[in-house]
């Protein structure tokens with residue numbers, strides 16, 4: 020098998036942080052190379068160097084045996100390197116076909132026939148002539164996948180794209196990656212999920228604190244070995260999650276037949292009713308784009324209800340402002356910390372101070388940074404310099420505010436590694452045992468099963484089923500999620 024990419028002794032520093040410390044990785048033709056590592060270990064930095072977003076401070080990149088200098092993604096694209104980011108890079112107002120045509124610089128008619136054939140081949144039923152804003156997150160990622168296949172890449176980088184897709188959709192995605200492999204291309208597959216890495220990848224490279232710990236062949240490793248490689252001795256402390264059974268009998272939140280329209284005036288939440296009791300953890304699971312974001316924003320007060328009522332702690336808050344809802348004890352953790360919940364131009368210290376009332380000393384901030392496991396342990400660092408997972412942990416400072424009665428958390432662990440996710444779920448459990456109610460809106464069914472008292476399945480803005488988490492299993496929930504989609 021030929022070598023597509025030879026990354027030799029790559030060093031990348033950001034000020035005093037060494038994001039990549041002498042990392043050498045080869046990527047072969049027709050292989051899927053996994054990239055695993057805890058938050059802040061250097062995965063995205065490595066991917067961005069291959070995609071021309073960052074240039075290395077030291078080291079050499081060779082593509083097909085020739086030394087290259089990638090100074091932008093268009094340099095990378097010319098060499099056949101394509102990346103699917105965690106957030107779809109599509110223009111919402113254009114159709115899927117127009118987006119693909121623009122990326123490939125070819126005519127719309129030529130794109131349509133080919134794209135349709137590829138989507139049929141993969142068993143993906145997407146209307147490629149719809150504007151992208153009408154597609155769900157999953158459908159958008161499939162458009163990215165079709166776009167990547169049509170670009171005939173030599174190297175495809177997939178950055179945590181599949182984390183929350185339901186099993187059957189994920190399998191279609193994996194099949195597509197194997198198809199890309201068949202043409203001789205290599206794939207770099209970044210994921211936080213160790214079992215997924217074992218399932219999909221031929222080899223798995225593990226990074227820790229910017230250093231390459233090792234590259235393992237699929238057949239030679241198991242979950243425990245990879246966990247140890249990722250976290251070192253800390254792997255021993257990753258808690259087993261367990262289901263709690265303490266729930267109050269007083270509804271903290273009553274959603275009474277609420278309907279909410281999205282920014283495109285489409286009905287996103289459709290006549291939805293649900294109660295969350297005092298101290299209860301209720302999860303809402305569903306495929307992304309089924310009204311979850313609008314539901315969260317509607318409860319937090321960012322967007323108005325078209326119909327229905329929200330009763331919080333006995334009071335109708337349907338017309339109350341965001342500020343009034345916060346004062347009453349509602350906290351919202353949005354799913355996109357970059358856009359909605361962390362001021363990236365401010366320092367970590369300033370972000371933490373902003374969300375915690377009263378006098379907060381520098382030492383207090385250090386304590387929170389430690390408790391949240393934010394890396395690097397430097398309150399003076401500007402937030403934009405943090406890795407995705409560490410930015411997400413910063414947004415979770417809201418969990419430490421006073422006076423909380425209800426938390427609405429939307430995919431709060433999406434970017435977190437296993438140890439950090441366990442820390443957040445432990446915090447949720449602790450808060451609920453103090454009577455705080457939690458509405459966890461997540462696409463991670465295992466997470467929902469591990470922590471919730473009840474699980475509701477959402478599809479097309481409606482609750483399709485509600486289960487006690489002790490009476491339900493993953494397969495049934497996945498079936499229900501896709502049945503109505």
Ligand SMILES: Nc1ncnc2c1ncn2[C@@H]1O[C@H](COP(=O)(O)OP(=O)(O)OP(=O)(O)O)[C@@H](O)[C@H]1O
Nearest residue numbers: 033038058059060061062063064404405406407408
């Ligand atoms: N633009 C930047 N400026 C300063 N520091 C940065 C920048 N980008 C990344 N870093 C730092 O480099 C280190 C590695 O970050 P990177 O984003 O590669 O981690 P990661 O493994 O992808 O993490 P995650 O799983 O959280 O996405 C982190 O300490 C991060 O704070």
